[in-house]
Amino acid sequence: MGNTESNTYDVIVIGAGISGLICGCYLSKAGKKVLIIEQHDRPGGYFTSFRRKGFLFDAAAHSFGNYREGGHVRKILTDLGVPELARIKRCNPSDMVIAPECIVTYWNDVPSTIAGLSNIFPHEEKNIVNFFKFISSAGISDFVKLKDKTFDFLLRQFFIDSRLRSVLALPVFGNGGLPPSRLQAFSGIKIFSEFIVDGGYYTEGGIQALPNALANIVKHNGGAIVYKKRVEKIIIQNGAVTGVELTNREKLHGRIVVSACDMRQTYTMLFGDHVVDDEVTKQLNTMTPSLSTFILYMGLREPFKETPKAGVNSWYLTDWDLDATYSRVERCDFSDVGAFMFRVSPDQKTALAFIGAPYYSRSFWKENKRKTADEFFARIEHSIPGLREQVAYIEAASPATLERYTLNYQGAAFGWAKSPSQMSAIMACKSSRLQGLLFTGHWTSIGFGLPGTCYSGYETARRILKKEITR
Amino acid sequence: MEDVEQGIRAIVAEVSGADEQEITIETKFAEDLEVDSIKAIEITVAIEKKFKVSVRDEDVPNIMTMRQAVELVTRLLKQKKA
DSSP states (O other), X not given: OOXXXXXXXXXXXXXXXXXXXXXXXXXXXXXXXXXXXXXXXXXXXXXXXXXXXXXEXXXXXXXXXXXXXXXXHHHHHHHHTHHHHSOEEEOSSOEEEEOSSOEEEEOSSHHHHHHHHHHHSGGGHHHHHHHHHHHHHOOHHHHHHTTTOBHXXXXXXXXXXXXXXXXXXXXXXXXXXXXTTTSBHHHHHHHIIIIIITOOEEETTOTTHHHHHHHHHHHHTTOEEEOSOOEEEEEEETTEEEEEEETTSOEEEEEEEEEOSOHHHIIIIITTTOOSOHHHHHHHHHOOXXXXXXXXXXXXXXXXXXXXXXXXXXEEESOSOHHHHHHHHHTTOOTTOSEEEEEEOTTSSEEEEEEEEOOOOHHHHHHHHHHHXXXXXXXXXXXXXXXXXXXXXXXXXXXHHHHHXXXXXXXXXXXXXXXXXXXXXXXXXXSOSSBTEEEOSTTSOSOOHHHHHXXXXXXXHHHHHHHHHHO | OHHHXXXXXXXXXXXXXXXXXXXXXXXXHHHHHOOOHHHHXXXXXXXXXXXXXXXXXXXXXXXXXXHHHHHHHHHHHHHHHO
């Protein structure tokens, strides 16, 4: 079928994850004819919810950060009108770290958090104050100086007590998939300041309300979103992108294509036999994706009124050594897992728990999913006695499940592993050499989660609109 | 010097999304091109890779404008040769 008005768009976005949706919102708002193609039956990527046996579960992401006054996420969501469509609330506290000898609480009021930490680690009081001052006021030069450093390097600049470093780093590890000794410092600071210090926001009625609002905004602006359709390849003619072909052979035309999906897949599958950039393809094959996760979804018999308080991301630390924890995760040894996150939904009806997990292979998880779920549940029960009696229904997602639903390579939860050694490669392969093709999302950035993908989607739209004006 | 300037201009354009023609030797990254911390890291890392130089901590404050970046890279390249 040739180009007709009905199958021709200004911009085609592959993937209705947060970055694809944000990009689509801004482009459609600017009057561009936008089509977003999503393989799943709903928008959101890792920000989706699903129903089972009458329970509503958030599939992966369940809260977000950086929604403070002046935060990027608040600016973007407000700019697009999301607060008018979805009710955004905040948990107080947002996070807790439950360690062997102490409980660290992250209150919405930062001075209270600092006071609590100083109470537990009085010998580090001054350093705690200085650290929080640094993360809230660090300027461009400070960040550039940390370009090749790890988050552990930064923590050691401030703190002597390794236990304090571990309780500060655990939620960062959980939200970034790398222990502090392997995580790039910039990424670590951003997770700490944007997810933890300014974290705990959620949409009432499940996280799906957020992507649903964004999808409605795209449609309200005249854009279109199609679900359960998969892009087979990106069509390239004379070195420029001209559209996409779906698995049902349907062809859709557009001068600009934004790939908001897994970057490796874009290069190795969507370009087909067309060698776009041999150097980048080779580079991508040597790069390491971030860790995936193993998730348990629990439907509760009664509203959960015990500790930990509903809505709070509770991080359980059983081994102070986060490197040892990471090694166990890499070996897929969950029998005595050193750390996990547990959260009861704000409506107290369900609970979600996750641990980092390697991908290995689809067949590995087919064989080991049930066993891992049992081991993991037993581990949680050890920390939260009596939980079993409260659980009416339980379901698990392995890295293979996450890959199946989101098409993220190896179920990677955060795009590429954000280690200092991969910084330059992540940056080098994020721009396509092809006219009309752009990348967006967590595979293109050293940023993380909703703050990272919001920023990326906004930036991609800004670039397209700027070039369109100067064309 | 011109090669250095052109090389840096291409990197800055790529990272910031600005057109190369917009970028002159007087361009200030943050003020003129909305370069934030993430883009500043990207520019610095890309410069290090392209020119095979290492930007040390004390040089970081001197890589925030086109003129500074060109002067710094030129100096680092000279030091490398010497």
